[in-house]
Amino acid sequence: MSSELVSSELVTYRGGCHCGQVRFEVDAPRLAELWLCNCSICDRTGYIHLIVPRASFRLLSGSERLTHYRFNSGVADHLFCAVCGIKSFYVPRSHPDGYSVNARCLDGQPLAGLPLRNFDGRDWERNAGDFSRSEEK
Numbered sequence: 001m002s003s004e005l006v007s008s009e010l011v012t013y014r015g016g017c018h019c020g021q022v023r024f025e026v027d028a029p030r031l032a033e034l035w036l037c038n039c040s041i042c043d044r045t046g047y048i049h050l051i052v053p054r055a056s057f058r059l060l061s062g063s064e065r066l067t068h069y070r071f072n073s074g075v076a077d078h079l080f081c082a083v084c085g086i087k088s089f090y091v092p093r094s095h096p097d098g099y100s101v102n103a104r105c106l107d108g109q110p111l112a113g114l115p116l117r118n119f120d121g122r123d124w125e126r127n128a129g130d131f132s133r134s135e136e137k
Contacts, residue, residue, distance in 0.1 A: 013106045
């Protein structure tokens with residue numbers, strides 16, 4: 001999505017896992033930049049990334065239900081609901097000081113229909129800078 005289309009107006013979205021035990025809210029632009037990654041885990045789960053700073057994310061309930069999964073470099077902290085298995089957010093390798101929220105886990109999917117930026121996560125090392133370059137626009 002071009003930077004002209006990304007709105008600076010912040011909206012508070014709520015979301016959570018499938019069973020509802022993990023709930024969160026996040027402040028993000030009304031017309032947010034969304035990413036579709038083809039790495040092994042995102043590709044298999046259909047994850048759509050909404051990257052936000054840590055201060056824009058609030059876990060409302062379910063911290064005791066979260067389980068962690070790390071692979072490859074071990075930097076990303078993948079957080080799953082231990083009850084239903086859904087990863088509605090995690091701490092990404094690309095933004096260890098923030099969160100990636102699965103836009104598909106927001107109540108009512110308010111960002112559905114926005115354009116998706118493709119990220120070649122299969123070759124993460126070569127393409128990791130794409131995220132930070134998009135934030136500088």
